[in-house]
Amino acid sequence: MAETTQNGAGPAGGGSVQQTLLGADELILNMGPQHPSTHGVLRVKLKLDGERVAGSECVIGYLHRGVEKIAEHRTYQQFAPYVDRMDYVAAVSNGLGYCETVEKLMGVEAPPRAKVIRTLLTELQRIASHLLWLATHALDIGALTPLFYCFREREEILKILEKYCGARLTTHAFRIGGLQYDAYDTLEKDVERFCADFLKRIEEYEDLLTGNRIWLGRTRGVGVLSAEDAIAMGVTGPVLRASGVQWDIRKAMPYAAYDQFEFDIPVGKNGDTFDRYVVRMEEMRQSVRICRQAIEKIPAGPILAKVGKVLKPPVGEVYHAIEAPKGELGYYIVSDGTVQPYRVRIRPPSFINLQAFDKMARGHLVADVVAIIGTLDIVLGEVDR
Amino acid sequence: MLDKVIFYFFAAIAVGSALLMITRKSAVHSAIFLTTTLLATAGIFLQLRAEFLFIVQIILYVGGIMVLFIFVIMLVNLDVAAQQIQYSRQKWVALALSLALAGWVGTMIWQAGQLPGQGLLVRGAAAAETLPPNAEAVAQSLFGPYMLSFEIASLLLLVAMIGAVVMAKKKV
């Protein structure tokens, strides 16, 4: 197939016209790694048939840092800060997954107080992650204002995290066996104040977006993913639930302190962008519910199990998954009895969810591609590791 | 005096642009010069106090027809063909034709200059106060003596529009 490159353009766009065997013009549009809307360094090659997307290919790896290889040369505790940098938007969840996996491998359990505080912080982080998603997704579709409102709320959560462990983004909040820092004295008050405020703020976002005809026109029927396709491709998280499948690891295989709390799992119907939006908004509300229950129920007690300074898990392998804000975050750790793991394999939700992009984007207009990438809620740090 | 200056100014632009239009190699450049010619013609209308005609010329010709021309030129990659030199074989025929035309027009102008009291004078504009409001005057004549032609023209345009929509309709 002769490829005639017709023109060059700026970094964010550039196309080449390919003559297919039938002589029809098929355009390949490159949404380069540098682009305001790809939420990181994602490269998408779109095959266009006129205005419609006929196929696509995601080129990833621009943020690959060799995290899994690094894991083989660090001790278990030394590796913990690295996992924060994968899904840097929701670092606390990454830490929870990793710590719980190693605890499962070693056969220890974190004390109840640690479990409840972990749950509390993880749910706060879920809200923060969804807020960032909403901010950027709305911005891509053209609503300029929710960005600032969402970041205002996210700032409150980051303040709480900073008060707790000293860091806002890459928190390294948990330790293997429990927590290092106990809840600071005003944690409950801060969280309660945040929850009360936040429920009002969610109403603000809903006012701006949910009933808005333009928003509905841009999101309904766009990027539809059926339940069968979602399960077949291993998609998890809000994307799966919006397609109608009731599957949440917090309910199906509870971990941390989730079995102590009452909350609902929002499930969508059509699997389009609007349903994913509604599911995530509702998840934020449910997270607030969990947080409120958590601050009531923090038991007294130690925060760190007796694990000793040098961690040498028994020989064996374990897989443990948690419900991260973006989907099922799984860690598969193989231990050979030494202080360093033999293999750490991370199952990032964004990486698996990104597979669905091709199916979701076919037949849509080019302008919808941005909405579809946004609705998958991918973080390239996680996709590439 | 001012009338003459303005007239010759616009006329010079019109003629100059027309000349430039036919000598450009790039179709887009030609289109731009055609636009300038039309704008200059509109300027002459304005000088004659035909304000309505002036603005309608701009809206229809420049804002409508020329935009369409430019759309077509840009969507259909004409430049490749236009860059090729095609003048070689037509030189002599073109020369003969243009000499004939020049002779004809020159004779006309010379004979006009011979006519008593006529010649090429620049018509001065009537004083503004003696004229009825422009749009009204045009409307009176359009909906009065020229009603039939107006309706026929509108019908023709409607048919053309419907035809265009039917021909262009395809699945997007």
Place this chain on the structure above:
Amino acid sequence: MMNHLYELLKIVLASPYTLPVIYGIVIVAVLPLVAGYVVLVERKVMADMQARLGPMRVGPHGLLQPIADAVKLLLKEDIIPEKADVWIFWLAPIVSMTAGMLALAPVGIGPAFQIAKDIDVGILFIAGISSLGIFGIVLGGWASNSHYSLMGALRSAAQLVSYETAAGMALVSGLLLGGSLQIRTLVEEQAKQGVWFVALAPIAFFIYLVASIAETNRAPFDLPEAESELVAGYMTEYSGFRWSLYFLAEYANMMVVGSVATTIFLGGWLRPFSSVGGAAGRAIDTVPGALLLGVAAYCLYRAPKQPVTVQKLVMVAVAGLCAAVAAALLAPVFVAQALWMKPAIHGAFWFLLKVGGYIYLFMWLRFTLPRYRFDQLMRLGWYFLIPVSIVNVMGIGIALVLHWERGMHLALALGLTTLMTLVVAGFLVRAELKREEQLRQAATGDAYAG
């Protein structure tokens, strides 16, 4: 020698062409500055709606931000794409800017402030010259020598052309009520009938509002120039000064459509209830001055609370300026000798207030609404706005005939028109919703295909 010059000066000043030329020079010189400050206002309004402060660093409260931006843009490197058509690349922003500025010529800010002569076909002139701006966009996209800039430019032009029809029809509704194309006559008709045309033809005003947002490429109709889209807009390859010309042209266009809407629908330079005289009239006449005095008082109140001395001084200066203008506004009301100033100054105040309100509405909509996709945009224009505006024009024509021939009360006839147009609009909306529902069913049901 001096005598000669003096004679020349007298001839020049007496000539009827002098004042328009001076006004023209003032527009060309002042408009970029005004547009720059409108940009600052937009950034501050945006910041206010987004719970933040906006530009604060350059100058007190960011007041020198436009100057800094202008200097930066002037000093930027002028990049011309390699294979671009240099001549057209140079021409395109100029066409846009010229069209924008020229369209401001017949706008009447007050009963005496006509830039050019009050041309017979004033409104048509503005509409026609605005359509020249399309050239600037299309040529800009072409000259960038990028397939996607061109596509973006052609889309933008298609959008402009589509909404021009609807805007024109909406204006015609107002013109029918006013009976003339002349700007001064339109405003005087509103004074004579004692009511702004927006009350008589509200749907036309609404259609013009939506169409003018699309005409100026503002959100929610700004897909061709949106930053997060794949297809780069026509402005991509322009940097520095050339880009600033496009940008200023956009804001000049905003002012033009604001002026047109104000003239036709919002009563131009008339104050509210312009036909009410006597004591009530005088009370309304004190409103401009009172407003400005209120602003001055607020500035004085905030002045001590400013953290920096320069900001304090600026607040006090602003308060002084407002007070001076307030004095100029109140003088004609209370001092009989100053009555000659009244039409000009009060007219200018009310006109600028209305145009400012209209532009504020533009900004408000920009920051609240997401963006329409291009096909949705075109659907809205062709399938909804144009039919409704055509029905509206016909309805107003019928209403006027009923009023003149049959003697029906004008407000009643126009009320019936509005009702009829709303019914038609309702039908169109219902059809559109049904179609969208069908499309969505098809999309969701078809998830198995492909």
